Amino acid sequence: MIVVNGLEKSFGTVRALSGVSFTAPDGRITGLLGPNGAGKSTTLRVLYTVLRPDAGTASIDGIDVVSNGLGARRRIGALPHGAGLYPHLSGRENIAYYAALCGIDKATADDKVAGIIDLLDIAAFADRRTKGFSQGQRTKIALARALVHDPQNIILDEPSNGLDVMAIRSLRELIFRLKAAGRCVLFSSHVMQEVAALCDDICIIAQGRVALDDSVDGIRERTGCDDLEDAFVAAIRMVADE
Amino acid sequence: MRTLLIVFVKEVIDNFRDRRTLVSALLMGPLLGPMLFAFVINLSIERSLSDMDRSMKLPVIGAAHAPNLMRFLQSRNLEIVDAPADREAAIAAVKAGDIDVVVIVPAGFGAQLGAGEPARVELVSDQSDQEAERDARRARNAIAAYNQQLAALRLISRGVSPTVLQAINVDDVDVSTPSGRSGILLGMMSYFFIFALLMGGMYLAIDTTAGERERGSLEPLLSLPVTREQLMLGKVAATCMFMAVSLMLSLWSFFFALRFMPLEQLGMTPNFGPGVVLAAFFLLAPFILLGAALMTLVASFTRSYKEAQTWLSVVLIAPTLPILVVSILNVRPRLEFMFVPSLSQHLVLQDLIKNEPLQWLHVAISVTSTLLLGSALTWICAKLYRREGLLG
Numbered sequence: 196m197i198v199v200n201g202l203e204k205s206f207g208t209v210r211a212l213s214g215v216s217f218t219a220p221d222g223r224i225t226g227l228l229g230p231n232g233a234g235k236s237t238t239l240r241v242l243y244t245v246l247r248p249d250a251g252t253a254s255i256d257g258i259d260v261v262s263n264g265l266g267a268r269r270r271i272g273a274l275p276h277g278a279g280l281y282p283h284l285s286g287r288e289n290i291a292y293y294a295a296l297c298g299i300d301k302a303t304a305d306d307k308v309a310g311i312i313d314l315l316d317i318a319a320f321a322d323r324r325t326k327g328f329s330q331g332q333r334t335k336i337a338l339a340r341a342l343v344h345d346p347q348n349i350i351l352d353e354p355s356n357g358l359d360v361m362a363i364r365s366l367r368e369l370i371f372r373l374k375a376a377g378r379c380v381l382f383s384s385h386v387m388q389e390v391a392a393l394c395d396d397i398c399i400i401a402q403g404r405v406a407l408d409d410s411v412d413g414i415r416e417r418t419g420c421d422d423l424e425d426a427f428v429a430a431i432r433m434v435a436d437e
Numbered sequence: 438m439r440t441l442l443i444v445f446v447k448e449v450i451d452n453f454r455d456r457r458t459l460v461s462a463l464l465m466g467p468l469l470g471p472m473l474f475a476f477v478i479n480l481s482i483e484r485s486l487s488d489m490d491r492s493m494k495l496p497v498i499g500a501a502h503a504p505n506l507m508r509f510l511q512s513r514n515l516e517i518v519d520a521p522a523d524r525e526a527a528i529a530a531v532k533a534g535d536i537d538v539v540v541i542v543p544a545g546f547g548a549q550l551g552a553g554e555p556a557r558v559e560l561v562s563d564q565s566d567q568e569a570e571r572d573a574r575r576a577r578n579a580i581a582a583y584n585q586q587l588a589a590l591r592l593i594s595r596g597v598s599p600t601v602l603q604a605i606n607v608d609d610v611d612v613s614t615p616s617g618r619s620g621i622l623l624g625m626m627s628y629f630f631i632f633a634l635l636m637g638g639m640y641l642a643i644d645t646t647a648g649e650r651e652r653g654s655l656e657p658l659l660s661l662p663v664t665r666e667q668l669m670l671g672k673v674a675a676t677c678m679f680m681a682v683s684l685m686l687s688l689w690s691f692f693f694a695l696r697f698m699p700l701e702q703l704g705m706t707p708n709f710g711p712g713v714v715l716a717a718f719f720l721l722a723p724f725i726l727l728g729a730a731l732m733t734l735v736a737s738f739t740r741s742y743k744e745a746q747t748w749l750s751v752v753l754i755a756p757t758l759p760i761l762v763v764s765i766l767n768v769r770p771r772l773e774f775m776f777v778p779s780l781s782q783h784l785v786l787q788d789l790i791k792n793e794p795l796q797w798l799h800v801a802i803s804v805t806s807t808l809l810l811g812s813a814l815t816w817i818c819a820k821l822y823r824r825e826g827l828l829g
Contacts, residue, residue, distance in 0.1 A: 243660035265662055273660040279653030283454035284447075295443045296661045324454075337657065 196221050196379050197242060197348055201251035204237055210403055211237040214251070217398040217408045219381040221347070224374050226394035227383040230431065234403040235383040236276055239352050242381075243273040255348050272346035276353050278337040282326035286317065286336045289325060290343050297344035304343075311339045316365060330357030338366070349373060351382035355389055367393060391423045399430045406430040440663045444671025448645060449678060458640040462679045466636030467686035470629025471694035477625075478698050495576055496520035498527060499542035503550075503558075506542070506583055513579040524559070531561050537569035538562045538576050553591070626790065627783040630687055630721055631756050635728050637683025638676040639749050642732035645672035647745035666819040669733075673815055676729040684721055688714045708792035720785050723804050726811030727778055728756075734818050759783070775802035778810060 197219040204212040212234045219225035227235045240246040242253055244264040253260045255267040280289050287308060294304040312321045317335050320328070325336060334357060342349065355363050370393060373380050384390050390397060397414055399406040407414055407430045411423070420426040452458040491514075498520045500507050507517050520539050521527045527539040541559035549556040558580060562573035589599040649655040659665065692714050695707060735752055739745040756779035763780060770784040781803035788795055 240656075245656055245659050265664060268660060269662040271660070273657065275653075275656040275660065277653045278657045279649075281447075281451055281654060282652075283451045288450075292443070292447050293657075293661060296440060296658075296663050298439075298662065341657065 196257075197225075197253070197255055197350075197381055199238065199242070199251075199253045202238060202241060202248045202253060203250040204234075204241065204246065204248050212241075212248070212251075213403040215400065215403065215405055216251075217405060219348075219379050219396070221379045222374060222377045223395040224370060224380045224382070224393055225396045225398065226390040227381065227398050227400060228387075228390050228427065229383075229385065229400035229406075231385060233400045235385075235400055236352055237403075238400070239273075239350050239381070239383060240275070242350055243271055243275070244268055245275075270346060271348045271350055272341040272344065273350045274334075274338055274341045274352060274354055276356070278334075278341075280325040280328070280333055280336055280340075283324060285324050286321040286328075286332075286339075287312065289336055290321075290340045293340045294343045299344055307343055307345070311343050315339050315369065331359055331362045334358060335362065338369075346378075348379045349381070351380070353383055353385070355384065355386065363389070387424045387427060399427060401431045401434040404434055406434045440667040441671040441674065444668055445674045445678070448641065448672055448675035452641050452644060452675070452679065455640070455644070458644065458679070461640055462637040462683045463686060466633030466683045467690045470626070470633055470687055471690045474625065474629065474691070475694055475698055478700065492516055493572060493575060494518045495538065495540060496527070496536055497540045497542065498524065499544065499546070502542045502544055502546045506558075506580070509583045509586070510576075510579050513582070515576065515579055524561075527561050531563055531569075534563070534566070534569070537566075538573040540576060540580070550587075626691060627786040628757055628760050629691070630684060630717070630786070631724065631728075631760075631779055631782065632753065633687035634680050634684040634721060634725060635732070635753050635756070638680035638725075638729050638732060639753070641672075641676040641679050642729065642736045643742060643745040643749065645676065646733060646737040647739050648742050650740075651742050665822040669819045669822040670815070673726075673729050673733055673818060676733060677725050680725045680729055681722065684725065685718060688717055708790055713789055716789060717786055720789070720800065720803070721782055723807035723811065724756075724778060724782055727807055727814060728811075730811050730814035730818055734814055734821065737818065737821060755779075770796070770799060772799065772802070775799045776806045778807045781807065 199218070200216050202212045202215040203210075215234065215238055217225070227238065229235050237246065241248050242255070242260060244260050244267055247261060255270045258266045258270060260267040280286075281292070284292065290308050290311065291304060294307055295301075299307060312318050315335050315338065317332070317339060320332055321336075325333065328336070334354065338351075338354065341351075354366060358366060370380055370382070374395075382393075391411065394411060396408070396410055398408045399414070407417065407426075409417060414426050414430070415421060415423065418426040418429040420429055493515050495510065495515045495517055496519065497507065497517050500517055510517060520541075521530050521536075524541055527536070527541065530536045531539060539561040541561065543557055543559070546556050546558065560573065560577060560580070563569055564573070588602070592599045592601070649658070658668065692709060692711065695709055700707060732749055732752055735748050736745040739748055759777055759780035760783045763774075763783065768774075770788065774784055775781040781799070785795065785800055785803050
C-alpha cells in the first residue's frame with residue numbers, strides 16, 4: 196500500500212508539487228491522471244526515492260521513503276519514464292542484473308528471469324543484445340526488469356508510451372493479473388481511455404495539486420459528467436478556478 | 438560488498454563488449470606509446486649515426502688547384518664531384534637548396550701554400566638550414582684537419598714540436614652511465630604509461646556516469662534496493678580494473694618494443710627487464726585509483742557523453758604538466774615532489790629505468806600520498822552520487 200500525504204516539491208522557482216495526497220491500496224489499480232507537467236512523474240519519483248520532497252510524507256507499506264529509502268525500495272518495482280537499457284547486454288542479462296541487485300541468489304534468479312520472460316511473452320527477443328530494440332521491446336524488457344523480484348508495490352510511469360495495440364493489451368492483462376494477486380499497482384498516464392479501462396481508483400492531478408481522488412464511479416458522480424473525459428476536463432477547471 | 442561485486446562484474450562485461458572502450462583501453466593506450474617512441478628513437482639514431490660512416494658527395498670548384506687536399510678529403514670518405522661552373526652558379530644552387538655545400542679552391546691556392554701564406558678556400562653553405570649544415574660541418578672539419586696536419590708538418594720542418602701550440606688539453610670525462618644517458622629519452626616513457634593508464638578507464642568513467650544518465654538507465658538503477666555508494670564503488674572498481682589491464686599491456690608492449698630498438702647504438706641501455714616491468718606496475722598502480730576517481734568525478738558533473746569526453750581530455754593532459762616542467766628544468770628528485778601525483782611516479786620510475794638505487798622513503802611517500810588522495814576522491818564521488826541533481 197502506498198500512502199502519500201501533502202507532498203511538496205520545487206525545482207528552483209518552479210513549484211512542481213504543492214500538497215499532493217492520495218492512497219493506493221493493495222489489490223487495486225490506482226491511476227494518476229493529469230495533463231503534461233501536472234506533477235505525475237515528480238510524485239512517482241519521490242515514491243521510488245530518486246527525489247526528496249521539500250515537505251509532506253510518503254510511505255510504502257508503512258515504510259517512510261525519506262527516512263528509510265532503502266527499506267522502501269525493497270518493497271517496490273518501478274518503471275521510470277523512458278527507462279533505458281544496457282545496449283551491450285541481452286534482454287535476459289538486463290533483467291538478470293536487476294534480479295542480482297535485488298538480492299536474489301543466482302539459482303532462484305535464473306528461474307525468476309525465465310518466469311518473467313514467459314509471463315511477458317518476450318522470449319523471442321530476450322537473448323538478443325538490446326541495441327536496436329524497438330521502443331515496445333525496450334519497454335517490455337524494462338517492465339520485466341522492474342517486476343523480476345516480485346514486488347508488492349508496482350509503480351509505472353506512463354508504461355504504455357510507444358507500445359502498439361497488441362502490447363498495450365498484454366500490458367493491461369498483466370496489470371489485471373498483478374491486481375488479482377493482491378498487489379498495489381500505481382501508474383500514471385495522460386490517456387483517458389487507458390485509465391478508464393484499467394483503474395479502480397483515479398487521482399486527477401493538475402498544477403501540482405490533487406483535483407479529484409475517487410473511484411471511477413465516484414468521479415462521474417462528483418463532476419456530474421457521465422463521460423470520463425468530460426469529468427477530467429471539469430476537474431482540471433476546478434483546480435484552475437481556485 | 439555483494440552489490441559492489443555485481444555492479445563490478447556487469448560493468449566489466451558490458452564494457453568488454455563495447456568496441457570503443459576496448460579499442461581505447463587495450464589498443465590505443467598501450468600501443469600508441471611504443472609506436473611513437475620507436476619512431477622518435479629511430480629518427481634520432483638515423484640522424485646521429487649515419488654521419489661519419491656515410492660517404493658524402495662534395496662538389497668542389499677548382500679541384501685541380503689542390504690535388505693533395507682532394508686526396509685528403511677522399512680519405513675522409515668525402516667523394517669529390519663536379520660542381521657548378523663558377524662561384525655565382527654555386528651560390529645560387531646552394532641558396533635554392535639544390536646543393537648543400539660547395540667548396541671553392543681559387544687558382545692561387547697552390548702558390549699561397551708554397552709561399553707559406555694562409556691559403557684561401559671558400560665554403561658555401563646555408564647556415565640556417567640544419568640538415569645542410571651537417572654536411573657543411575663535415576666538410577669544414579675535414580679541411581680543418583688538413584690545416585692542422587699541414588701546420589704540424591711546417592713546425593716540425595722548422596725544428597719546433599707541434600705541441601707548443603697545445604697550451605691546454607681538455608679531456609672530457611663523462612660520468613653518466615649508459616642507463617643514465619637513456620634516461621633523458623626514456624623519461625618520455627612514464628608519460629606514455631600514465632596516458633595508457635588513463636585511456637584505459639576513460640570510456641568506463643564516462644559510460645558509468647554521464648552515459649548511464651543519458652541512456653536513461655540511471656533512474657531505474659537508483660530505484661533498486663541498493664545504496665548509491667555501493668553502485669558508485671562498483672563502477673569505480675570496474676574502471677580501475679580496465680586501467681590496470683591497460684597499464685599492464687602498455688608496460689609489456691614497451692618491454693617487447695625495446696628489444697627491437699637499436700638503443701645501444703645511441704649509447705643507451707635501458708634497465709627494462711621483466712622485473713622492472715612488474716616493479717613499474719606496482720609503482721604506478723596507486724595512480725589507478727586516483728585516475729579512476731578523478732575521471733568519474735569529472736564525468737559525473739557533466740550533462741552528456743560528449744561534454745564528459747571534452748572534459749576528460751583535459752584530465753588526460755593534466756598529469757603531463759608536472760612531468761613536462763620537471764623535464765624542461767631537469768630537476769633532481771626531491772622529497773617534497775613525492776607528494777605530487779604523476780610527478781612522483783615519473784621521478785621514481787626514472788630512477789628505476791636509469792638503474793639508480795631506489796630511495797625507499799620516496800617510494801613510500803609516492804605510494805601512500807597518491808593512494809590517500811585517490812581514496813579521498815573516491816569518497817567524494819560516492820557522496821556526490823547521493824545528490825539529487827545527479828539525474829540532471
